[in-house]
Amino acid sequence: MKINESEHIKINEAKWDKWAATVDGKSKRYDYLRSVQMSVIALMDLKDNISILDIGCGTGFALGQVAKRVNGKGLFTGIDLSEKMIEKAKENFKGKENFQFLKANAEKIPLENNRYDIILCTNSFHHYLHQDNALKEMYRLLKPGGNLFLVDPTVDNWLIRVISRSRHLFGRDKVTFNTSKEFGQLMTAAGFKYLEPQKIVYHQKVQIGKKLMS
Numbered sequence: 186m187k188i189n190e191s192e193h194i195k196i197n198e199a200k201w202d203k204w205a206a207t208v209d210g211k212s213k214r215y216d217y218l219r220s221v222q223m224s225v226i227a228l229m230d231l232k233d234n235i236s237i238l239d240i241g242c243g244t245g246f247a248l249g250q251v252a253k254r255v256n257g258k259g260l261f262t263g264i265d266l267s268e269k270m271i272e273k274a275k276e277n278f279k280g281k282e283n284f285q286f287l288k289a290n291a292e293k294i295p296l297e298n299n300r301y302d303i304i305l306c307t308n309s310f311h312h313y314l315h316q317d318n319a320l321k322e323m324y325r326l327l328k329p330g331g332n333l334f335l336v337d338p339t340v341d342n343w344l345i346r347v348i349s350r351s352r353h354l355f356g357r358d359k360v361t362f363n364t365s366k367e368f369g370q371l372m373t374a375a376g377f378k379y380l381e382p383q384k385i386v387y388h389q390k391v392q393i394g395k396k397l398m399s
Contacts, residue, residue: 241309
């Protein structure tokens with residue numbers, strides 16, 4: 186399946202704009218996605234005044250959970266391709282000056298270099314058209330010594346292999362799932378030290394990359 190970049194972005198914007206109306210509600214799907222984020226957060230070494238960026242932040246749930254664990258002290262930034270997700274995130278954290286939300290593409294994030302201690306990305310990476318470019322942006326934005334926690338279905342799992350093949354044949358947008366080995370290659374090429382992935386919920390693994398001190 187061939188798709189041009191502008192069409193790919195348009196399809197994904199429309200998809201996540203539609204989700205924004207219900208994502209803060211109760212459903213098995215959303216409860217599962219939130220449980221994945223909670224499992225990743227539990228792996229983080231969180232301290233007061235931490236700076237964290239959530240790429241594909243939705244309405245800001247994960248950032249809110251991190252903030253609770255550091256007594257609200259830190260810099261909490263979220264980006265999302267969906268304008269409606271960003272609008273809801275801003276509403277959810279209205280009046281909290283250390284929270285900021287921006288509409289942006291993961292491949293080109295309008296933030297300065299070496300800004301964040303932690304970058305989180307959960308269940309959106311397979312939608313990125315140029316995954317190598319997105320990882321280079323993540324590397325650029327991390328402080329030396331910082332960590333990337335990237336959660337995405339991997340084709341190490343047979344079910345994800347079936348879904349990946351089906352989406353490749355019949356999906357309107359381009360979706361790319363990776364093996365853990367491929368994640369390691371992508372992260373290493375972007376400059377990260379690739380750490381051992383950790384399994385969390387069902388087929389989900391956390392792919393961890395560290396930006397080494399120079």
